[in-house]
Amino acid sequence: MSHPLLEVRGLSIRFGGLVAVAEVDLTLNHSEVVCIIGPNGAGKSTLFNLISGIYRPTHGSMKLEGKDITGWPAHRIAAAGIARTFQSSRLFNDLTLLDNVLIGMHTRTRSGVFDALLRPATARAELEAAAVRAGELLHAVSPQLHARRHTLAGALPQADRRRLEIVRALASEPRVIMLDEPSSGMDDRDTDGLMADVRRVMAERPGLSFLIIEHDMRLVAALPDRVAVIDYGRKIADGDFSQVRLMPRVQEAYLGQKAAHHA
C-alpha cells in the first residue's frame, strides 16, 4: 500500500497556557498543492514550524512517506525532503543569486570542511558540478533570474526574491516544499507569475508537493487542489475551496477577524 507523502496526526504544541496548534490532522498526497488558510494568529506558521522541526510537538505524530519523523531536528527533516521558505526573506543579500542556490544544495553535496582540506581536488570538482546544477535550476525556474545569476541577491525586487527562495528550496531536491505567504507584497501580476512558477515546477517534478500558507484569496481560489482552514490552532475545514469557503464555521472565523479589525 502506498503511503501519503506527508501525514500529520493529532499535532499539538503548547506555549505555557496557550495551545497554539491543537490536534491537527493533515494529509498531503504526492503531486498535490494544499493551501493553509486562517485568520491572523490562528497557528499557521506554528504548524509550519512543527512540520519543519523548528518546534517539537507536545503531542501528535508526523510521517513522511510512512516513515515516522516526529521530533526530528530541523536539519534532519530538511535532509529527509521537506524544504521551506519563511514569511521574511532568509536570502543572503551579499551573495550572488547563484551562491544563494548553491547554499540550498548543502544537504545534497557530500564534501564537507574536511574534504576541502584533505581532498581539495574532489571537493572542488563537486563544487563545480553543484554550480552547474544551480545554474540549470535557476534557468529552469526563470531565465530572467539566470541572466542575473552573478548579481547580488540584495539587488532583487521583492517578487524575484520570493522566486529565488523557491529555487533555493528546490536545490535541496525536496519532496515537499512549504511556502509561508509567498505572495505577500506582490501585486496581481507577480502573484500570477508565482502561480505559473509553482505549476511549472510541479509539472517538471512528478511527485513533488507544495504546502502553502496564503492570505491572498485569488491565489487560494486558483492554485491548490485542497484548502485546510486553521482557527485558534484547530483545523476547522479541509477540502475544495469552493465548498470550504461556504462553510458557516469558516465564514465565522473570517468575520470574527474583520470584527476585531473594526473594533
Ligand SMILES: Nc1ncnc2c1ncn2[C@@H]1O[C@H](COP(=O)(O)OP(=O)(O)OP(=O)(O)O)[C@@H](O)[C@H]1O
Ligand atoms: N514561540 C512562541 N511562544 C509563544 N507563543 C507563540 C510562539 N509562536 C507563536 N505563538 C503564538 O501562537 C499563536 C499562533 O501564531 P502563528 O504565528 O502560528 O499564527 P499565524 O496563523 O501564522 O498568524 P499570521 O497569519 O498572522 O502569520 C499566536 O497567538 C502567537 O502569539
